[in-house]
Amino acid sequence: MLSPHEIATLVLLCGNSQPRDLDTVDVETLLALQLLTLERPSPGVSEPRVTLQGHALLKSLGVLRVRKGMQTAAALR
Structure with a gap:
């Protein structure tokens, strides 16, 4: 299980390389x-990049959504 900090790190890297x-x-x-x-x-x-597995995890958590074939970071509420 990922910690909240690990998830936040993944979200940050998804939105900003x-x-x-x-x-x-x-x-x-x-x-x-x-991930x-x-x-x-x-x-x-060295630059960290989110993998396909990382994107899939963020999508399953509702952080990413697919829009017109592209994945974008959704606003966290």
Whole structure:
């Protein structure tokens, strides 16, 4: 089960590919669960990206919705 912080980290990364101040433990957990992956666009640079499994989880939680073939982050209420 994911913690609220891990879910929030996933939501932040879904909406913004370079958010600041992410908790390393949360990112490591999401990587281990294959909900995130690290892409290396250039040497020495790592960018976390939400995987298909991560998007599916966010969709099942109601955070993502599909609109005209594209996934978008829904506003949290």
